[in-house]
Amino acid sequence: MTTTLRQDIAHTSRDILVDAERSRRRPLWTPAFSLAVVVTLGLLVLSLLVGQFDVFADGNFWMFGITRIPRTVALVLAGASMAMCGVIMQLLTQNRFVEPTTTGTTEWAGLGLILVMWLAPTASLFVRMSAAVGMAFLGTMVFFLFLRRVSLKSSLIVPIIGIMLGAVVSSFSTYLALMTDSLQTLAIWFQGSFTGVIQGRYELMWIVLGVTVLVFLVADQFTAAGLGKDMATNVGLNYALVLFMGTAMVAVATGVTATVVGTLPFLGLVVPNIVALFRGDDLRSNLPWVCLVGISTVTVCDLVGRLIIAPFEIPVSMVLGLVGGVVFIGLLLRQRRKGGLVT
Numbered sequence: 001m002t003t004t005l006r007q008d009i010a011h012t013s014r015d016i017l018v019d020a021e022r023s024r025r026r027p028l029w030t031p032a033f034s035l036a037v038v039v040t041l042g043l044l045v046l047s048l049l050v051g052q053f054d055v056f057a058d059g060n061f062w063m064f065g066i067t068r069i070p071r072t073v074a075l076v077l078a079g080a081s082m083a084m085c086g087v088i089m090q091l092l093t094q095n096r097f098v099e100p101t102t103t104g105t106t107e108w109a110g111l112g113l114i115l116v117m118w119l120a121p122t123a124s125l126f127v128r129m130s131a132a133v134g135m136a137f138l139g140t141m142v143f144f145l146f147l148r149r150v151s152l153k154s155s156l157i158v159p160i161i162g163i164m165l166g167a168v169v170s171s172f173s174t175y176l177a178l179m180t181d182s183l184q185t186l187a188i189w190f191q192g193s194f195t196g197v198i199q200g201r202y203e204l205m206w207i208v209l210g211v212t213v214l215v216f217l218v219a220d221q222f223t224a225a226g227l228g229k230d231m232a233t234n235v236g237l238n239y240a241l242v243l244f245m246g247t248a249m250v251a252v253a254t255g256v257t258a259t260v261v262g263t264l265p266f267l268g269l270v271v272p273n274i275v276a277l278f279r280g281d282d283l284r285s286n287l288p289w290v291c292l293v294g295i296s297t298v299t300v301c302d303l304v305g306r307l308i309i310a311p312f313e314i315p316v317s318m319v320l321g322l323v324g325g326v327v328f329i330g331l332l333l334r335q336r337r338k339g340g341l342v343t
Contacts, residue, residue: 028288036292043299047072050303052311070202071194075299078261081208081253083294084215086268087283088246091226093147095158096276096331099268100136100254102159104166106190108139109251109258111173113189118180125259129204133255139169140247156332192262192317194302205260208253212291215249219284222246226283263317264298266324271297273331297323 048068049055055064086099093103100106112135116128123131146161177186215222224232225242232239257264271294275286301319308314 028285033288033292036289036296040292040296040299043296043303044072044076046303047075047299050306066199070199071197074194074197074202074205074261075302076295077205077208077212078257078264079267079295079298080291081212081294082257082264082267083271083290083297084212084268084287085250085253087272087286087290088215088222088250089268090272091222091283092144092243092246093158094226094228096273097156097159097269097328098162099266099272100250101166101263101265102269103140103143103162104164104169105136105140105143105250105254106258106263107166107169107173108142109133109136109255110186110190110263111135111139111169111176112255113259114173114176114180114182114186117182117185118176125201125204129256129259132259133251136255136258137248137251139165140251144243144247188262189258190263190317191315192264192320193305193313193315194261195313195315197261202260204256207256211249211253216284216287218242218245219287223283262315265317265321266328267294267298267320269331270324270327273327 048064051068053060053063055061055068082100089098089100089103090096109132112131112133113128115135116123116131120127143162143165146165147158150157150161173186174183177183221237221242224235224237225239225246227235229239232242271290272286275289275293279286279289298316298320301323302316304319305314305316
C-alpha cells in the first residue's frame with residue numbers, strides 16, 4: 001500500500017467518523033423527511049393510475065389488481081433494495097463509484113440465468129433465481145479478490161476493474177446465448193423493464209424485503225467496515241464476516257431483481273451519492289432516505305418511460321442509464337475538483 005493511499009484512507013476514515021458523529025443524533029421525522037414521504041407516496045399513486053387503460057372504467061378493476069399493483073410493489077422493492085446495495089458496496093470498497101452494475105455483479109447474475117436455461121430449460125423461476133443469486137455471489141467475491149491484488153492508485157481503478165470483469169462475463173453469456181439460440185431471451189432479461197411484472201411473476205421480489213430489513217439491523221457494522229479493514233478490526237469488528245454478509249445481501253437482491261425485472265443501471269450509484277451529498281456518510285441515519293430516494297428515482301424513471309412515447313414504453317433501464325450517466329460524470333468532475341482523483 002502506497003503512502004499516498006494510506007493518507008487518502010486516513011483522511012477518508014476521519015471524514016466518515018466526523019460525519020457519523022454529526023449525524024448520529026439527527027431526528028428522523030424532520031419536515032424535509034415528511035415532505036419526501038409525501039412526494040414518494042404521490043409518485044406511487046401516479047404509478048397506480050398512469051397507463052393505457054382507465055382503472056375507474058367498468059370491468060377494469062381486475063386488471064388494476066393484476067398489473068398496476070404488482071408493478072408498483074416491484075418498483076418499491078427494487079428501488080429500495082438496489083439503492084441499499086449501492087450503499088453496501090460503496091462502504092465495503094470505500095469507493096463512491098461502485099454499485100452492482102459497476103462491479104460485474106449483474107453480469108454474473110445473468111450468466112447464472114443463461115446457464116440454467118442451457119442446462120435445465122424447463123427449470124422454474126425459483127431455480128433460475130437461485131442460480132442468478134449464486135453466480136452473483138461468486139462474481140462479487142471474485143471482484144473483491146481482484147481488488148486485493150491490484151495497486152489502487154486511483155479511485156477510478158475500482159469501478160474500472162468491475163466493469164472489465166462484467167464485460168468479460170457478459171461476452172461469455174452472449175456466446176452461450178448464441179450457442180443455445182436464446183440471445184433474445186438474454187436481451188429481454190437485461191432490458192430492465194417493469195412491463196412484464198404482473199401477478200404471478202413478481203412475488204419473488206418480496207425476498208428483497210428481507211434483505212432490506214436485514215440491512216437496517218446490521219447498519220452499524222457496515223458503517224464500521226466502511227472505515228477500512230485495519231480500523232474496523234481494531235474496534236473489534238469481524239471484517240471477514242461483515243464482508244461475507246454484505247456480499248450475500250448484494251447477491252440476493254441483485255439476483256432476484258435481475259430475474260424479475262432485469263438490470264437497473266446506476267441506481268445504486270446515484271442514490272447513495274445524492275443522499276451522502278446532503279447528509280454525510282452515517283449509514284443508519286441515511287437508510288430511510290436512501291430507501292425513499294431509491295423508490296422515487298426508479299418510479300420517476302418508470303413513469304417517464306411509460307409516457308414519453310405512449311402507448312408504447314421505453315425500458316426503465318434506458319432512462320436510468322441516461323440519468324445515471326450524467327450523475328456519474330458529475331461525480332467524477334466534483335471529485336476531481338476536490339483532488340480525489342489521482343491519475
